[in-house]
Amino acid sequence: MANRYWNEYQKNIADDHYYYERSCIRQTFFPGSETAFLKMMQDELGKDIFDDFRLHTCTGIGYHTDVVPLETTMTVVARIFSLMKERGYENLVPSCITSFGVFTEMCHMWQEHPELLEQTRENLYKACKREFDMPKNIAHPSDLIFKYRFELAEKMKYRLVNRFTGKPLNVVEHIGCHYAKLFPDKGVGKAEFPYVLAGMIEAWGGHVVDYPERRHCCGFGFRQYLVQENRGYSVSNTKKKLESMEPYEPDFIVSNCPGCSMFLDRWQYTIAEMEHKTYDREGYGIPVLTYEEMAGLLLGYDPWELGLQIHQVQSERLLDKIGIPYDPKQKYNSASGKILRAPEKPENLLV
Amino acid sequence: MADAALIATGYQVFDAHRKEELGYGIYKGVITSLDMEQMIKHGKILNANGDEPKRITFLQCVGSRDEKSGNHYCSKICCVTAVKQAIEVRKQLPKCEASVFYMDLRMWGQGFEEMYRTAQEKYGVSFVRGRISEAAGTFDGRVQLKSEDTLMGLPLKMTTDLLVLMVGMEASCGTKVLGKSCDISGDYGFIRTVNPHLYDNETGRPGLFAAGTCKRPMSVSDSINDARSAANAIKDYLETLG
Known part of the structure; x- marks a missing residue:
């Protein structure tokens, strides 16, 4: 990257002792990602990160679709903070980018409007006799992986290099809007040239694709998707991005947002069905990975344990390019070894 | 003594690198008014690929009247300079489109308001009221712009060969x-x-x-x-x- 000024801004990311907040939707969309992240933090980096089974929704989706009022969101967030306080942690790490945005936004509102903070304290105490403190540090898991990207690189078995050509893989990175567009100073590299994923790609041998619609929304947009009549907006925005990146022939897309990863992946099937169009040369589509899946693959974690088979666009061709071994027979086996039925194949998108 | x-x-001049969203120093097709002045002076207006450009876009108020860069003041000369440079572009490259994105045009000085009218009527320079929010490089070395035409009230996306940033003082x-x-x-x-x-x-x-x-x-x-x-x-x- 030729940009210079983002270097002058470094986000404050805590060094250790994190309180992890799992995501409502990520465990369904990307079933291996959160476990892989915890494994990296605990086993690879030796960090203290607490995975609390008692946690609950942050209300993010309801908040952004106007079905949950602000006061409710504040009180629910305050409860999460009270659970963190009870466990003796001060550094919050929310898995979901929308939770990251919600927590950051609520803390910002409380700092700007102390009367809202007092009201929330009162509401929480009335509701469940709990007390809370605001986190000292809120970092997204992608921030942590970015922070320790060179330490992880030393442990990696593979690099983002095409083993057949020896050239770096072309990687499209996509940042969730709620990561740096709500509060640019809370994202690594801020909003214009976010570097959180680009830094990982560069550190691990890949080439970041800088395409015209790089900063454009993935199209999820909550109401654009959740209101059925608006889904045309959602798919058309994804299509705009895919068309823009197509000439650069990306090997895969990586994102730090559950909605972005989901829709950049699934809409490829929809567009293929609607228009018989795929965005790679051979008709398989462009694989979409989470940053944990990308890091996990390079660390040598099993692709099926990471949950890559759950994606719409399948990843075997990417694994072959990097040189990552996999067992096709294990692809649709359950964790206990039970053979599950393989999904039906789409008509237009090759798998 | x-x-x-x-x-x-x-x-x-304002260091245009500070407006990263406009792509100066990142995309070759993004230049400053100083660069354009040199091109005009030498009679060689070329795009990033070394070819004759088909469309040149000027953007006013880069580093002036801009809260983000911390310069709230008007640099006074950029409006007139952009109109002058757009006319020069049309004179040297009659087939090249020239457009100027502005907040409002401040044509201070004798004869400058008339020059603004001449730019439109005689030289066909188009003026769009709107700020450019983002510039991005395209696969063929051009620059994609996103803006809003605030007179029409519509978002606007276009591709240009050169984006000229009218840098302030x-x-x-x-x-x-x-x-x-x-x-x-x-x-x-x-x-x-x-x-x-x-x-x-x-x-x-x-x-x-x-x-x-x-x-x-x-x-x-x-x-x-x-x-x-x-x-x-x-x-x-x-x-x-x-």
């Missing part, structure tokens, strides 16, 4: 250093004078005077007049010393 000194340390390094060391530093690092209306060459320090763009953005003719005024003020001061 001199009895009087005149500060004329001037200005420097800032206090030069010398101006900032002198201003601080003499305790006459004013807003934005420019030199502060006793009164911008009546005593605009006097700094309040005995024998220390200021002229030109070290005080604020000025055109060439303003700077010449100000230099003459400063010379008179110094002459008056020296006469008081006897």
